[in-house]
Amino acid sequence: MMWQLVLRNLFHRPMRTLIGVMAVAVEVALVILIVGLTSGILQETAKRIEGIGADLMVQSPTAPMLITFSGSPMPIKIADKLAELKYVRAVAPALLQFNSTGGVETVWGIDAKSFREVSSGFVFLQGHDLQDPDDILVDDWQAKAKHVKVGDTYNLFNHKWNVAGVVEHGKGARLFVPIATLQDLVGAHDKASLFLVKCSHPDHTEDVIAEIKDLLPNYPVRPLKEFMTLMTSTNIPGLETFINAMIALAVSIGLLVIFLTMYTTVLERTRDIGVLKSLGASKVLIVRALLTETTLLCVLGIAAGVGLSYLVRAGFLALFPTLSILITPEWVLRAGLIALVGAVLGASYPAWLASRKDPVEALSYD
Amino acid sequence: MAITVTIRSLMDGKPDPERKPLDPILKTENLWKLYHAGKVEVPALRGVNFDVLPGESVAVMGPSGCGKSSLLYVIGGLARASRGKVLVDGNDLTAMGDAERTKLRRSKIGFVFQRFNLLPTLTARGNIAIAQYIHGDGYDPHRFDVVTKMLGLEGRLHHRPSEMSGGEQQRVAIARAIINEPKILLADEPTGNLDTKNSDIVLEMLRRLNKDLGQTIVMITHNPEATTYFDRVVHMRDGIIVDGVPAD
Ligand SMILES: Nc1ncnc2c1ncn2[C@@H]1O[C@H](COP(=O)(O)OP(=O)(O)OP(=O)(O)O)[C@@H](O)[C@H]1O
Numbered sequence: 001m002m003w004q005l006v007l008r009n010l011f012h013r014p015m016r017t018l019i020g021v022m023a024v025a026v027e028v029a030l031v032i033l034i035v036g037l038t039s040g041i042l043q044e045t046a047k048r049i050e051g052i053g054a055d056l057m058v059q060s061p062t063a064p065m066l067i068t069f070s071g072s073p074m075p076i077k078i079a080d081k082l083a084e085l086k087y088v089r090a091v092a093p094a095l096l097q098f099n100s101t102g103g104v105e106t107v108w109g110i111d112a113k114s115f116r117e118v119s120s121g122f123v124f125l126q127g128h129d130l131q132d133p134d135d136i137l138v139d140d141w142q143a144k145a146k147h148v149k150v151g152d153t154y155n156l157f158n159h160k161w162n163v164a165g166v167v168e169h170g171k172g173a174r175l176f177v178p179i180a181t182l183q184d185l186v187g188a189h190d191k192a193s194l195f196l197v198k199c200s201h202p203d204h205t206e207d208v209i210a211e212i213k214d215l216l217p218n219y220p221v222r223p224l225k226e227f228m229t230l231m232t233s234t235n236i237p238g239l240e241t242f243i244n245a246m247i248a249l250a251v252s253i254g255l256l257v258i259f260l261t262m263y264t265t266v267l268e269r270t271r272d273i274g275v276l277k278s279l280g281a282s283k284v285l286i287v288r289a290l291l292t293e294t295t296l297l298c299v300l301g302i303a304a305g306v307g308l309s310y311l312v313r314a315g316f317l318a319l320f321p322t323l324s325i326l327i328t329p330e331w332v333l334r335a336g337l338i339a340l341v342g343a344v345l346g347a348s349y350p351a352w353l354a355s356r357k358d359p360v361e362a363l364s365y366d
Numbered sequence: 367m368a369i370t371v372t373i374r375s376l377m378d379g380k381p382d383p384e385r386k387p388l389d390p391i392l393k394t395e396n397l398w399k400l401y402h403a404g405k406v407e408v409p410a411l412r413g414v415n416f417d418v419l420p421g422e423s424v425a426v427m428g429p430s431g432c433g434k435s436s437l438l439y440v441i442g443g444l445a446r447a448s449r450g451k452v453l454v455d456g457n458d459l460t461a462m463g464d465a466e467r468t469k470l471r472r473s474k475i476g477f478v479f480q481r482f483n484l485l486p487t488l489t490a491r492g493n494i495a496i497a498q499y500i501h502g503d504g505y506d507p508h509r510f511d512v513v514t515k516m517l518g519l520e521g522r523l524h525h526r527p528s529e530m531s532g533g534e535q536q537r538v539a540i541a542r543a544i545i546n547e548p549k550i551l552l553a554d555e556p557t558g559n560l561d562t563k564n565s566d567i568v569l570e571m572l573r574r575l576n577k578d579l580g581q582t583i584v585m586i587t588h589n590p591e592a593t594t595y596f597d598r599v600v601h602m603r604d605g606i607i608v609d610g611v612p613a614d
C-alpha cells in the first residue's frame with residue numbers, strides 16, 4: 001500500500017519527478033566523471049612509465065610524484081656516476097618539458113641510444129628513431145589526435161620539428177625529441193629531470209636502490225613497477241582535496257534540487273497530509289512515505305547518471321582519443337551512495353515539516 | 367437497492383440490543399476551545415456539555431461560525447481542547463499527547479468531510495485500502511467487500527476521484543471512514559457539496575449504517591431535512607449547545 005501511494009505520487013507530476021531525476025543523474029555523472037578522469041589520467045601516466053621497460057627511476061629531491069608536471073632538473077653528469085655502479089647496465093637521462101598550448105602534453109627530451117638501452121626500445125609503426133636534432137617521435141594516439149604522419153612538421157615550443165617516427169604508445173610520454181635540442185630550447189644546459197636505470201639483472205633492483213641511496217641521499221629512487229600503485233589521487237598533493245570539493249559541489253546541486261522538489265511536493269500535498277493525519281497516520285509514517293518517494297526518485301536518478309557517465313565518456317573519447325576516463329564499479333557504487341545520502345538529507349527537512357503540519361489547518365488548505 | 371440484502375449478513379457481531387446503553391461512547395464536560403488570532407483570543411467553544419450514546423445518530427445544527435466544526439475536530443482528536451474534558455470510549459483526550467490522540471483517531475474515529483478529501487492519486491480502492499494500511503494489522507479483509515457493496519461502490523473501485531461524481535466520492539469517503547469499524551463516525555456537512563439527489567443517497571446510507579450496523583454517528587448539517595434521518599438534533603449557538611431534543 002505504501003508503495004502504491006509512493007509510486008502514484010511520484011508519477012503524478014511527471015515533469016517535477018523528471019527534473020529531480022535529472023538533477024541526481026547530473027550529480028552522479030559529475031562525480032563518476034571527475035573521479036574517472038583524474039584516476040584515468042593518473043593510471044595512464046603510471047602505465048606509460050611502467051611501460052618504458054627500465055627498472056628504476058631517479059628523480060630530483062624536489063620532484064613531485066606526478067612527473068607529468070615535473071621541472072627542477074639535475075646535472076646530467078649524475079648519469080655517469082650512476083652508470084659506474086656495480087649492478088647498473090645502462091642509464092638514460094630525460095629532460096621533461098610541459099607544454100600547455102593547444103592541449104596538455106609532456107615532452108621528453110631523450111638520447112636515442114641510451115633510451116634504447118634502458119628500455120626495450122620503441123615499436124615503430126612508421127619511420128625511424130631520432131637521428132637529426134629537429135626530429136620528433138610521436139606516439140600513435142597523439143598522431144591520431146593531431147592527424148600527423150612521418151615527414152610532417154610538428155610545431156612545439158615555437159620550433160618546427162620533423163616527425164621522424166610514429167611509435168606505439170606506452171613509453172613514458174607521447175612526444176620525444178633529442179635531449180640536446182630541448183636543453184637548448186628551454187635553456188637547461190646539461191640538465192635532466194630524471195634518470196632511467198636498467199639493472200644488469202632484475203634481481204639486482206634492490207641492491208641498486210641501496211647503492212643509489214648511498215651515492216645520492218635524498219634523491220627519490222623508485223622501481224617503475226611501483227608507479228601503478230603510487231599514482232593515486234591521495235599521493236598527489238591537493239588533488240584529493242580538489243576531487244572532494246568537486247564531489248561536494250555536485251552533491252549540493254543534487255541536495256538542493258531534491259530539497260526544492262520535495263518542498264513543493266509537501267506544499268502541494270498539504271491537504272493530503274491532513275487527510276492521512278485524520279485517518280490516524282503517525283508522523284513516522286508520513287516521513288517514511290516521503291523518504292521512500294525520495295529514495296525511489298534518487299535510484300532512478302542514479303541509474304540515469306551511470307548511463308549518462310558512459311555516454312559522456314564515449315563522447316569525450318571520440319573527440320579526444322588521448323584522454324583516459326576510468327569508470328570503476330567501486331566509484332559507481334560510491335557515487336550512488338553519495339547521491340542517496342544527499343537526497344535523503346535534502347528531503348528530510350520537507351518531510352519533517354510535513355509530519356508536523358497541524359491536521360485541521362492542513363485540511364482547510366487550498 | 368442491493369443494500370438490504372447485504373445488511374443481513376452484517377448483523378452478526380453487532381452490538382447487543384439488550385445491552386443497557388447507559389455509558390456514553392462520547393462525553394464532553396465543560397469543553398472550551400480558544401483560537402489565537404494574533405493577540406486576540408477567539409472562543410469557538412465556551413463550555414460544551416455533550417453526550418452521545420453508543421448506536422446513537424446525532425445531527426448538530428447551528429449558524430455559521432457557532433463552533434460546530436471546532437467541536438467535531440476536538441472530539442475527533444484532530445485539535446487540542448483548551449479546557450474541559452473529552453471522553454471517547456472512556457479515554458480522556460485532553461490528557462493525551464499528540465501521538466496518543468493520533469493512535470486513538472486511528473482505531474476509534476472515522477471522519478467524513480464536506481470536501482470529500484480523497485487522495486487524488488489513488489483509486490477508490492486505494493483510498494479505502496490506505497485507511498486499512500494506516501490502521502495496521504488486525505483488519506478484517508472481508509469487511510472491504512461488505513462495506514463497498516453496501517455503499518454501492520463495487521463498479522467504481524478502479525476509478526480515481528477525478529473520474530467519479532461528488533456523490534460517489536462521498537460514498538468512497540464514507541467507506542474509508544468506516545472500514546476500520548470506528549466507535550464514532552464524525553461527519554462535517556457531508557452533503558454540503560452534493561445536489562439533492564446525491565444528498566438523499568448519502569443520508570440514506572448514513573441512516574442505514576446507523577440503524578443496521580449500529581454505527582454511532584455525529585453529523586453537522588445546515589440542511590433541516592437531513593435531521594429527519596437522525597435520532598436526535600442538537601443546536602449550537604456561540605460556542606455552546608442550546609438544546610438537545612429528540613428529532614421526532
Ligand atoms: N484557526 C482558527 N483561528 C482563529 N479562529 C478560528 C479558527 N478556526 C475557527 N475559528 C473561529 O472559531 C469560530 C468557530 O468556527 P467553526 O469553524 O467551528 O464554526 P462552524 O460552526 O463550523 O461554522 P461553519 O458552519 O461556517 O462551518 C468562528 O468564529 C471562527 O472564525
Ligand SMILES: [Mg+2]
Nearest residue numbers: 434435436554
Ligand atoms: Mg464548519
